[in-house]
Amino acid sequence: MNAQRPSRSQAASNVRYFREAYRTGEHGWGVTEPSPDVLRLLGRARELVPAGRLLDLGCGEGRHSVAAASLGFEVVGVDYEPLALQRARGLIPAGEQSKIFLCAGSALALPFQPASFDVVLDYGCFHHQRKADWPAYRANLLRALKPQGLYILSVFSPTFHLFHGSSRRWHLAYGSYRRYFTHEEIARLWQKDFELLELIEQRGEQGMWHVLFRLR
Numbered sequence: 473m474n475a476q477r478p479s480r481s482q483a484a485s486n487v488r489y490f491r492e493a494y495r496t497g498e499h500g501w502g503v504t505e506p507s508p509d510v511l512r513l514l515g516r517a518r519e520l521v522p523a524g525r526l527l528d529l530g531c532g533e534g535r536h537s538v539a540a541a542s543l544g545f546e547v548v549g550v551d552y553e554p555l556a557l558q559r560a561r562g563l564i565p566a567g568e569q570s571k572i573f574l575c576a577g578s579a580l581a582l583p584f585q586p587a588s589f590d591v592v593l594d595y596g597c598f599h600h601q602r603k604a605d606w607p608a609y610r611a612n613l614l615r616a617l618k619p620q621g622l623y624i625l626s627v628f629s630p631t632f633h634l635f636h637g638s639s640r641r642w643h644l645a646y647g648s649y650r651r652y653f654t655h656e657e658i659a660r661l662w663q664k665d666f667e668l669l670e671l672i673e674q675r676g677e678q679g680m681w682h683v684l685f686r687l688r
Contacts, residue, residue: 486600487552489648494533494555501532501596504563506539509672509682510595510626516670516684517591517622518543524590527616529579530597534560534572540593541571548589550577580608586615591622599627599651603642606661614665614687623666623685628652631679658683 493499514536517524524545528537531549533556541547541564549572551557557574564572577583579597592613601609613623628635628650635643635652642651653661658681659668666685674680 485644486648490553491555494553494559502535503533503559504535506535507595507626507674507682509674509680510536510593510624511539512672513624513670513682513684514540514543514545514593517624518545520622520686521590525588526591526593527582527584527589529592529594529613530600531560531574532556532596534563534574536593536595537572537574538563538565538568540591541568545571545591547572548584549574550579550582552576552578579612580605582612582616584616587618587621589616589621590618591624592616593624595624595626598625599653600649601651602649603651610665617687619687621687622669623662623687625658625662625683625685626680627658627683629673629675629679629681630654631675631677633677633679653681655681 526540526545526547528540528547528549531537531551534549537547537549537560549560554576557576560574579601598609617623630652632652634650642649662685665688667688668683669686670684672682674682
């Protein structure tokens with residue numbers, strides 16, 4: 473592994489990695505079935521926001537966009553990879569098409585008016601962002617959310633299999649930058665702007681944190 477800090481060229485490598493992953497379908501994440509832990513947090517969010525608009529940030533093939541729409545959310549899915557959006561359009565059931573709008577965009581430059589969303593869902597987007605890009609990510613997130621808006625975040629935990637034996641919290645694998653987060657780091661990163669409502673630890677080889685926050 474490269475011991476240097478991730479650079480902008482490595483961020484561009486992320487784009488190439490995802491393009492190839494969506495082209496071949498050879499990757500390690502689910503395509504059609506949503507994460508059960510995300511479903512649980514979406515259900516809790518639905519209780520807190522009886523009728524709301526949700527942004528699926530880095531929506532990929534759209535499995536969580538479809539799940540959110542089935543719960544009654546009006547959904548906007550954003551991804552920078554055209555192939556992901558193409559596959560997401562094919563996943564949307566006929567009865568849900570009016571509830572889901574998909575568009576190209578970046579988490580670092582969201583194309584929406586301020587306070588456009590009651591809920592922002594990020595399943596696996598933030599943990600691919602270089603630390604230098606965290607301020608832009610945070611600024612776009614805070615701008616997108618309505619007052620008291622909800623934020624559902626799913627990120628790698630230390631038990632995720634690609635970090636076994638690593639001496640760092642980030643690494644490059646298959647051309648993609650990834651980072652894991654500890655419980656303490658998650659709290660420290662978001663406590664200024666958000667109240668933590670629920671945290672779920674997904675253990676094992678696919679270890680992740682799934683967190684529900686509310687904007688202060």
